[in-house]
Amino acid sequence: MILAFREYIIQHLCCVWMFYEKWDMMKIFTCKNRFEDMMTCIYDAWEYALVYGHENVSLIREPVVQLSFMDEYIHIEPDADKVKKVVRSIIKSISYEAYMDVYYAALSADDTLDDIYRFLNVGFRMGPALTRMLTEPVVIRMMEHRRKVGNEIHYWREFTRFNAIENKVYVAHIEPKCDVIYMVAGHFADRMTSEHFMIIDENRKYAVMHPADGEMYLTDLSDSEMNVLKKTEEYADEYRVLWDVFFHTIGIRQRENAKCQRNMFPVWMRKHAVEFMEKK
Amino acid sequence: MFELQKGLSVQEKLHILADAAKYDVACTSSGVDRKGGKGMLGNARACGICHSFAADGRCISLLKILMTNHCVYDCKYCINRVSNDVQRAAFTPEEICELTVEFYKRNYIEGLFLSSGVLRNPTYTMEKMCETLALLRNQYHFNGYIHVKTIPGASDELLAKAGCLADRISINLELPTEESLKELAPNKSFQTIINPMAKVSNTIAENRIALGKNAHMERSFGNRYLRGSIFNDENMKSLEGKKENTGMIGQTDARSGLKALDLTNDRELGIYGASDHIRPFAPAGQSTQMIIGASGESDYTLLQTTQRLYQSFDLKRVFYSAYIPINEDSALPSLDTAPPLLREHRLYQADWLLRFYGFQADELLSEEKPDFNVQIDPKCDWALRHLDIFPIEVQTASYDMILRVPGIGPRSAKRIMQARRYGSLSYEGLKKMGVVLKRAHYFITCGGHMMFKTPIEEKYIMRQLIGAHSKENWQITHTEQYHQMSLFDDFGVS
Incomplete structure (x- = not known):
């Protein structure tokens, strides 16, 4: 009995040993949560994988919460040349559609970096058909990422509320999950070309500025700037009152349906919406 | 005035x-x-x-x-x-x-x-x-x-x-x-x-x-x-x-x-x-x-x-x-309607x-049956009256037919058409593409077999579908809000 048990242990250890020998150390490439960083990270990981194989590479977006025991972590800094190369080859050898999938996925709140890498892995083999190959699990996953980010962009087109300062400057505060303010601002730049406006991402502490009849741009905001800008939400404005009146009049009492309302206008998006803010 | x-x-x-x-x-x-x-x-x-x-x-x-x-x-x-x-x-x-x-x-x-x-x-x-x-x-x-x-x-x-x-x-x-x-x-x-x-x-x-x-x-x-x-x-x-x-x-x-x-x-x-x-x-x-x-x-x-x-x-x-x-x-319904x-x-x-979806009014209703079934939606109702053409094979059926399956909409139908050119479909994949299998699985085969062993009988499928619809229907007809009674809010005790 004991002998059999010893035999079993030895055999088992041998298996683990063989497995370890065969299983080379995994290289894990990490980078910051920005489009340029991610593209560079993909470039460097790919370069490594050409020698050691794609299965020995993994990509994680920082912060890395839990380090594993036997893998090696490499932090990647952005490099403009590499970004250009990656973007160019996606558009050239796969399709523009695939590039849009990658771009949207990169904006996502979740860590989509590894999915993007696997997506491109299939893509460079398959070419332009890639985005239609929905039987491939990673293509479906990318489609879901794109849908999620695209939906959030559309939500903020609907629910962003501007506060007018002296009827000259329009300021909006939003707290999106995905990094979407630039895409959202593009919509308003066409809509209000001849107005000054800004959209502030409260979570990421940066903003899109749009001067009247000018080009819009992104800018980081310091804490003191954030505090000053916070006050714009308390700015007295008669149209805020009028909108509140309209909003509370237009519903039909006999059809009241809070659940439907929540489905259509999720509660987490109501924080800066005038009609749902508490009255002072 | x-x-x-x-x-x-x-x-x-x-x-x-x-x-x-x-x-x-x-x-x-x-x-x-x-x-x-x-x-x-x-x-x-x-x-x-x-x-x-x-x-x-x-x-x-x-x-x-x-x-x-x-x-x-x-x-x-x-x-x-x-x-x-x-x-x-x-x-x-x-x-x-x-x-x-x-x-x-x-x-x-x-x-x-x-x-x-x-x-x-x-x-x-x-x-x-x-x-x-x-x-x-x-x-x-x-x-x-x-x-x-x-x-x-x-x-x-x-x-x-x-x-x-x-x-x-x-x-x-x-x-x-x-x-x-x-x-x-x-x-x-x-x-x-x-x-x-x-x-x-x-x-x-x-x-x-x-x-x-x-x-x-x-x-x-x-x-x-x-x-x-x-x-x-x-x-x-x-x-x-x-x-x-x-x-x-x-x-x-x-x-x-x-x-x-x-x-x-x-x-x-x-x-x-x-x-x-x-x-x-x-x-x-x-x-x-x-x-x-x-x-x-x-x-x-x-x-x-x-x-x-x-x-x-x-x-x-x-x-x-x-x-x-x-x-x-x-001439009008009473005020409490x-x-x-x-x-x-x-x-x-x-x-x-x-x-x-390419339906016509005459297909959904007729003189003999002038009102909709309140328990199931019109598309399921139509499909149940045409069980002779179901189940259809998603791998080969035409776009028109796929669009007529309950639980498949224009988007998922389009995705099915695209995907099946490059590989074979599976129920798992269909679900990911947005097909509502809860309704669709009675009416399709995928790779030659149905998802479950389903008898193609009108009464049986009808019963199952009514079960699946009942919650949604109840929510539409009962929109009143219920809440937990509270001593402080409801009875003014403070």
Whole structure:
């Protein structure tokens, strides 16, 4: 009995040993949560994988919460040349559609970096058909990422509320999950070309500025700037009152349906919406 | 007509006139893509944008107001009828423009929805409305979405002007047959509604051809190419030659009988944009609305009317509004009648089947079975009556057939068509593509086998589907809110 048990242990250890020998150390490439960083990270990981194989590479977006025991972590800094190369080859050898999938996925709140890498892995083999190959699990996953980010962009087109300062400057505060303010601002730049406006991402502490009849741009905001800008939400404005009146009049009492309302206008998006803010 | 209180504030007027407009349902801003530009305000997106959702869960996309709720008509179902004692008010054109532009800049709304009670007479009212729209477009340079209701009985020139200024133009049919219209809306007649509808429809078609487009409105996902679709060229053509039976829309054959509106004088009217850019005539098409449950029509009549409206007038949308009792009248349902929300829901489902899935009204309902099954949706109901063609194989079936499977919509059908060219499908994959297997698995095979061992029996599948639908149906019919009783809030103990 004991002998059999010893035999079993030895055999088992041998298996683990063989497995370890065969299983080379995994290289894990990490980078910051920005489009340029991610593209560079993909470039460097790919370069490594050409020698050691794609299965020995993994990509994680920082912060890395839990380090594993036997893998090696490499932090990647952005490099403009590499970004250009990656973007160019996606558009050239796969399709523009695939590039849009990658771009949207990169904006996502979740860590989509590894999915993007696997997506491109299939893509460079398959070419332009890639985005239609929905039987491939990673293509479906990318489609879901794109849908999620695209939906959030559309939500903020609907629910962003501007506060007018002296009827000259329009300021909006939003707290999106995905990094979407630039895409959202593009919509308003066409809509209000001849107005000054800004959209502030409260979570990421940066903003899109749009001067009247000018080009819009992104800018980081310091804490003191954030505090000053916070006050714009308390700015007295008669149209805020009028909108509140309209909003509370237009519903039909006999059809009241809070659940439907929540489905259509999720509660987490109501924080800066005038009609749902508490009255002072 | 007098206003008893002079000098209402804008806020009070907004309250009165939004309250009077809330029963109108067509609050959509879809159907037209237009870019913004320097010096003007606004653009339009074909997908439509909702900006908020009211307590009843309906979207708020446009500033939906009446110009005035003074009205000389006495339609029995309407809150603003002349015999009702309600507070009356009227906006000036400037007030409406200011409200629209300022709300728009704050991103509260997508544009203006302007309707009105009949002040003095239809022509005077319509003239006032056109004045407002012209001011908004030309003085305030507003380039966003405008939906205008036309007043039955207004002159052709005003109709033409309204169409040139607005994106969508609509005239409410309210009731699907001549008899019920006579009974409930004594001042309106079928002709005063159908004739302008036909004229607008002809003008839109003429204008589209002049702009180098197809005469018919765009329909999404290529459903014009589906064999059975009501928008199919052949089905449209066969209708034009046909004379319909009496009592319903279509028999007037208004489309060929009436000429299009004359747009030639419009340049002098100053309703084109500042530059030489010519604004198309109602680019987002026209729509209408019908009240459900005020008169005794069956679902079959309503759906047939809907189909005729789509085919003979090329309407972009037909809206349904569950009747909410606000007036007491012997000709109307009593005041404690609950609005028929589930019936309205079923009709909208059927409307989608007509517009996106290539179904026809006669396939869904018939003289023998004039109302929808309340327990399951119209598509499941249709599939259960045609079990002889199911299950179908998703790997090889045609797009038309895949679209007819309950639980598969235009998007997932398109994805199936794309995916199966590159690999074999699986149930897991179908689920990821957006197919609702809860309903679909009774009607499809994938790779030659069904998902479960299912007997193809009508009674069995019906039972299963009713189980799957019951929660949703209950939620639509029971919208009241329940909450936990609290000693502090409910009984005032503190």
